[in-house]
Amino acid sequence: MLAELPGDPFLVAIRKVYAVQGVAIWFVSLPIQVSAAAGGGIPLVAVAGALLWVVGVVFESVGDHQLATFKADPANRGTVMDRGLWSWTRHPNYFGDSCVWWGIYLVSASAWPGALTVLSPVAMTYFLVFATGARLLEQHMAERPGYREYQARTSSFIPRPPKRERTK
Template sequence: MTFDLSNFIAVSGFSLLAVVVLMALTAREGRRQGRVSVVDTTWGLGFVVIAAVAAVVGDGMAWRRLVLLVLVAVWGLRLARHMHRRNAGKGEDPRYAAMLEKEGGNPTWVAVRKVYAVQGVALWFVSLPIQVSAAAGPGVPAVAVVGILLWLVGFVFEAVGDRQLAAFKADPANHGKVMDRGLWAWTRHPNYFGDSSVWWGLWLVAASAWPGVLTILSPVAMTYFLVFATGARLLEQHMAQRPGYEAYQRRTSYFLPRPPKRGAA
């Protein structure tokens, strides 16, 4: 069995349609709730939907379609649940509020153009390894195993990091303090590092069969978003004025985990 281009086109087309429908429903719910941040929950769910479409519509190797569906579902559903619980009962995310205020005009239309459409395109593009893999034939299982192991490392970092941060914030004694314990002592962004590792792992699973390797720009784009665009960079700007954060920056790695520097204050 070789790569089936016509099947890939079908998988990609149905995936794009699913993303459009999902983002339209998200925009409607966001307008009803009066906050754009509902899209944060949709982000994880969107990848699960695409992985399900790829598993059903694709005619490539069944075991790889199933593996990718399971990995994406475990990651995406956990992330969606985490974001929903984090945002429940709260107002608009300051990042989105600042963007809407800066753009001016009709806030609903601005949100459609600047948030829902952009994230929809990003969803479809980042998920290309899953789409391509769904129409690919036999590959090298050992490469897929390495990808699964990398996914596992990323999932642990992201899930444990989120849980550690939630527990830290839940303690009133930590109000106003900087989280610098557990995984947060090794990297200032264990959740973003984990997210990036998850997608490099998924790419490796897809790259185990030709032409999955050609979708490398998808994990590159995801890593760029997490490190430089909407993830760590914006959070660093937000946290810069918090007492103790500058010292935390000096002793703790920005992204890649490493032991904290001793003596940095």
């Protein structure tokens, strides 16, 4: 792709890849930056943010471990992971990541200037759900055997109990 663009490939890479990523990282990390500069805030809000962050890290870790264990079993080859957290949401890792960013935001928002950075977790959640995360993975997985049925019974992002199959 970079070879098709006119100009020095190094400069094209800087402009098209690294500059865009740099701006995105700066924007998404604004709550951390503001929180570091703002100092103390409302402890209850900061504790709620820290707890949400822990929930997110645990959700991501457990989901990733469950998927790795599932994939390691040759009997599961070609099947859809629909157990554990994966029976409650098709994307436990993305949901957990979103919780991490919202938790960081809440810690930041415990002090006044931090509340102004709300668009950072909104943007991150948008990327995780619609832009690069879940949406792209769903397109990739759509044609796998059993995936449409899995989609019909399992929440896309926010964890919910799986829908029961209707009996005829």
